[in-house]
Amino acid sequence: MKFTDKGILNLKAKDKMYQLREDKGFGIRILPSGHKIWIFVYTFDGKRRQMNLGSYPAKSLVDARAAHAAAYAMLNDPTNPRDPQxxxxxxxxxxxxxxxEHRKAPTIEKLVSEYIERHAKKxxxxxxxxERLLNREVIPSWGQLKAADITKRDVTLLLESIVDRGSPAMSNQVLKIVRKMFNFAIERDILQNTPCLGVKALAPNNSRERTLTESEIKTLWSSLxxxxxxxxxELRRALKLIxxxxxxxxxxxxxxxxxxxxxxWTIPSERAKNGKAHRVYLTDLALELIGEQTVFDMETGETVPKGFIFPSPRVEIDPVTEKPIGKPIDAHAxxxxxxxxxxxPMTDKNGKxxxxxxxxxxxxxxLSISQFxxxxxxxTAATFMAQMGYMDxxxxxxxxxxxxxxIRVYNLHKYDLEKQQALEAWERKLKNIVSGENSSNVVSILPRKKTA
Known part of the structure; x- marks a missing residue:
């Protein structure tokens, strides 16, 4: 028989399921409930098969014919016949x-955690x-989204939002860290692709060339x-000590x-940026800024080392000893x-x-000086030491x-004496600048080569 829309619509249910078919195995099954199902009856490898093509009327006669045609073509492909079911x-x-896999795929929040623990900390x-940047800039926007669902457009919109709030340099830093995190995800086979591919920084990466003039140094010192x-x-003294x-x-x-x-002052290798312990000569002014290195312990009645010179105002309690855990001020502070x-921000007398x-x-x-x-x-300190004649x-x-x-292999000299001389000379220069005396009187203690 030849199916028509009206004919299919008028088919009635019977006590038992029955089927009607056109040619090439295309047919329809009518259940006792009245439910109608399009089918494709065929033989493959000598076995009779019956393929469900969808329910009527959700799948119309036209769509059912198309599904049958595709399945029939696959079954009768002269070069590669395949079982459509x-x-x-x-x-x-x-x-x-x-x-x-998508359901099990990590959210951005979980990916951030894994990146920090398995890569960044190591x-x-x-x-x-x-960790601070990802928690502040990325997780609030993407935290509960699947890492696999983040697109290039998402990355661009995130960077644009940071630029729009007036932090173009921060947008570049976010891109750098986010790109690294997604590359980490690819290396660990968490993701197959990175949404950062082809994303460019939205702000120019300006080279760091800012140094303070003598006038700015004097003003800043006075402002602090x-x-x-x-x-x-603590922050005032730390800035001066830098x-x-x-x-x-x-x-x-x-x-x-x-x-x-x-x-x-020996900066241990675990705190030094290049991983090498570093000895720094502390001039009188440096020691003055560091201040007292001991404190009186009320519990023991003894004088003990102070610990961190610039302690954090945020006190954490050790859950075991129930005593405060000493921490320094956050470098980001x-x-x-x-x-x-x-x-x-300026306000009126009522705080508005x-x-x-x-x-x-x-x-x-x-602070009364330009941005720094x-x-x-x-x-600035390094530049002034160079101006005073100290070698690179x-x-x-x-x-x-x-x-x-x-030179890294053959020159193993530690330069302790030279470092002391340079920092002492810089201290004399700095004191002159701050006091307003003629800084030209402060010269390098190194002999200058005579020029012809």
Whole structure:
């Protein structure tokens, strides 16, 4: 018989299931309930098979004919005849497995955790910065999404949102860490592809060239002594110590009394960026900024080492001993404090925000100098040492820069005396700058080569 829409619609249920067929095995089965199912009856490898093509009226006569035609063509392919039911079963099984795998696939929150534990903590000394950035910038937007569902467009929109809030440099840093996290996921066979492929930084990566002038150094030093600056005493002293010692902000923030022996501060390898222990000469001014290295223990009645020179105001309690756990100030607190004081929100006498003529929040520069970062203080100290005539090898030794090339193998000199001389000369120069005396009177203690 030839099926028609009207004929199929008028088919009535009977006490038993029955079937009607057109040619080439295309047919319809009518159940006692009245439910109608399109079928394809065929033989493959000598076995009779019956394939379900869908229910009527959800699948119309036209769609059922198309499904039958595709199955019939597969069965009668002259070059590669295949069982359409088995092919569909395999396809459905593949789709089911894909759904199961997707259901089990990690969310971004879980991927972040695995990346930090299995990669960042093992291979990056700055893993805490990765964790902080991902927790602040990525998890709030993507945390509960499947890692496999994140697209290139998602990455771009996230970066644009960071740029739009006025943090273009941060958007570049987010891209760098997110790209690394997704590459980690590919290496561990968590994902097959990265959504960061082809995504470009939205802001130019400007080279770090900022150094403070003598006038800016004097102003900053004075501002850090002023009560108008919204900053703890620990942060003020830490910023000054970066400038005096030319060491990295994170290393200064974590300085501990166990690392200090007289005038020498040894930064242990686990805290040094290049993984090499580093000796820093502490001048009188540096020791003054470090302050007392012992405290009176009320429980024992004894004087004990202070511990961290710049302790964190956030106190954590050891769940076992129920005593406070000593921690240093977070290295990230330094740049945050600087940024806040460079653009401190202004309010009226009632504490309500003030706005400028363009309707933007009015701000005050409490530090009274142009934008800078704590790391710029380290660069400033190195630059002034170079201006005083100290050679690059000595300055690199002060900064704990790794030796390059052949010199790394053959030059094993530690430069302790030279580091002491350079930092003492820089202290004299700095004191002159801060006091406002003629800094030209401070010269390098190294003899200069005569020029022809």
């Amino acid at each position: 088995s092919e569909r079963d395999q396809k459905h099984e593949g789709e089911r497995q894909a759904r199961d 291979f990056k000394r700055s893993w805490q910065e990765d 002594d002023s009560p108008k600056v919204a900053m703890s005493n 400038l005096v010692t030319a060491q990295r902000p994170g290393e200064v923030a974590g300085i501990h009394t166990s690392e200090i022996d007289g005038n020498w 330094l740049p945050v404090a600087v940024r806040r004081n460079l653009a401190w 925000p003030l706005y400028d003529k363009d309707g933007k929040p009015a701000t005050e520069n409490k 970062t704590p790391h710029d203080l380290r660069r 090898e000595v300055i690199d030794a002060v900064l704990n820069h790794a030796k390059q090339g052949v």
